[in-house]
Amino acid sequence: MIRVLVVDDDYHVAHAHALSVAKLPGFEVVGQAHSGTEAQELVGSTAPDLLLLDMYLPDFDGLDLVRRLTASGGLVPDFLLVTAARDIESVRTAMQLGAFYYLVKPFTFAALREQLEAYRAWAQHAQTAPEADQETIDALYRMRSTAPRRPPATQSLQPTMAKVLDIVASAPQPIGATEVAAILGASRPTAQRYLATLVRKRFLDLDLAYGSTGRPEHRYVRRRT
Incomplete structure (x- = not known):
């Protein structure tokens, strides 16, 4: 079961995202945070595997949250950006920090489902691989870089x-x-x-x-x- 923490400053949006995640088999929502500080605390108490992470938070932005978690030396979950931020610098920084994907709001349930299912497949492959040989590494990179399908x-x-x-x-x-x-x-x-x-x-x-x-x-x- 993949444990997901939803981080969004808007209570209604966070709730909608949590409902979307809960619809998918293999996923469990372990909490909702509405600020960077709250998210940092919940990461420590709930140990999520994945953050569904908004960029715009009232105290510091989503990428700063990832930096703070890394600097703390504790758990740093994987993260998927779900944000209205469209500037290229944010996209580049998210990629540098290891974002699994970057979804720009507004997006559909189908688009979110596709990326969550891709993450689930990637995580399962990473956990079951016997060793990180080149073939395994190439497969993991391919799974992360597959472009989403667009319904015709x-x-x-x-x-x-x-x-x-x-x-x-x-x-x-x-x-x-x-x-x-x-x-x-x-x-x-x-x-x-x-x-x-x-x-x-x-x-x-x-x-x-x-x-x-x-x-x-x-x-x-x-x-x-």
Whole structure:
């Protein structure tokens, strides 16, 4: 079981990421931290294998957390960046510090799942290899450098709209704009606009669910072709 600590300053985003991780077999969320200091403490108390790490934290950034953990001489978990930081210097530094991957927000559940599954395969291979001969080392590097697959059905869409489509397509049941917004890392009105456009483009179907108030709630599903 791969133990994951989710680190994000936004409580709602951290919760959404934790729910996403918990859906995947072989992963266990051991905690959620909302600052660098809290994350450092939880690393010591929960001993995670992997950090799902945001760059922007209220006290110091995610890469500083990795540096502090390294300097402390204690456990330094593997880490996967999930961040809105797009500057090349952050990407280069993350690579230099050993980030398994760098996911730019907003991203879909499918994109996160792909990288977590890649990490799981990499970790299993690293743990079961009898020795670090050149063949094993080459295999481990190849597993880390494999580019993510892009679903062909979304190639004609603007990138964020394609991410919204992937979120809905990956959901186990009809999903609402609030849930989509949390996964996307955007506001509910923004998610609603993308969802409405995807309905108009006939990528999604609108499913009206009536709650306890009797008022319809808009839920969305991938259109069947």
